[in-house]
Amino acid sequence: MTLRAFNIATRSLLCFGLLAALVAGLGIFGITQMAQIRGQSLVIENNSVPSIVEADNLALQLARTRIEVLRLLAIPDASTVANTRKKIDSISGEVAEAFGRYAKLVSSDRERQAFESLRQVHRDYLNNVNQLADLVVAGKVEEGRALVQSGMAQLGARMRAPRPCAR
Numbered sequence: 001m002t003l004r005a006f007n008i009a010t011r012s013l014l015c016f017g018l019l020a021a022l023v024a025g026l027g028i029f030g031i032t033q034m035a036q037i038r039g040q041s042l043v044i045e046n047n048s049v050p051s052i053v054e055a056d057n058l059a060l061q062l063a064r065t066r067i068e069v070l071r072l073l074a075i076p077d078a079s080t081v082a083n084t085r086k087k088i089d090s091i092s093g094e095v096a097e098a099f100g101r102y103a104k105l106v107s108s109d110r111e112r113q114a115f116e117s118l119r120q121v122h123r124d125y126l127n128n129v130n131q132l133a134d135l136v137v138a139g140k141v142e143e144g145r146a147l148v149q150s151g152m153a154q155l156g157a158r159m160r161a162p163r164p165c166a167r
Contacts, residue, residue: 047107054102061095062122062159069129069152073144076136085133092126118159125155 003011068088072081099119106112128151135144 047105051102051105051107054098054105058095058098058102059160061091061098065091065095065125065129066156066159069132069148072129072132072136073141073148076139076141076144078137081133081136088129088133095122121155121158125152125159128152128155 003014006014065088068084068091071084075081075084099122102115106115128147132144132147132152135141135147
């Protein structure tokens, strides 16, 4: 049976029906693709971008801590050491808050391992900061410099090292 066997009205109706089905199928496909795009944009909006913002904030606070450590060595008088210690404690509180906010945004095991590694390195660094401040207060600036050069520089480099994340 050929298409010519049908009258013009039937042929027009069949072709129009086929075109309507194709347009409807294309519309349904487009809607499902838009739903998937929206889902991905929500992931980016609610997880990826806040994670990046928190990671940048955390990196900034860690850098500020390192700068204050250098201030301890550069200006070892008692009042500056006391003020610098207060500033380091304040920054450490901000870092702890940033770690808390970022912990909620971790989305993979690999990222969690990198995050926990950074958190441990930061704890070790703060322990060394306290030792350094005690040495500077005791007037042992050269021993403090040796501590910074031997251990704290390596810890600082590990804090600054890029971390793998699975985004």
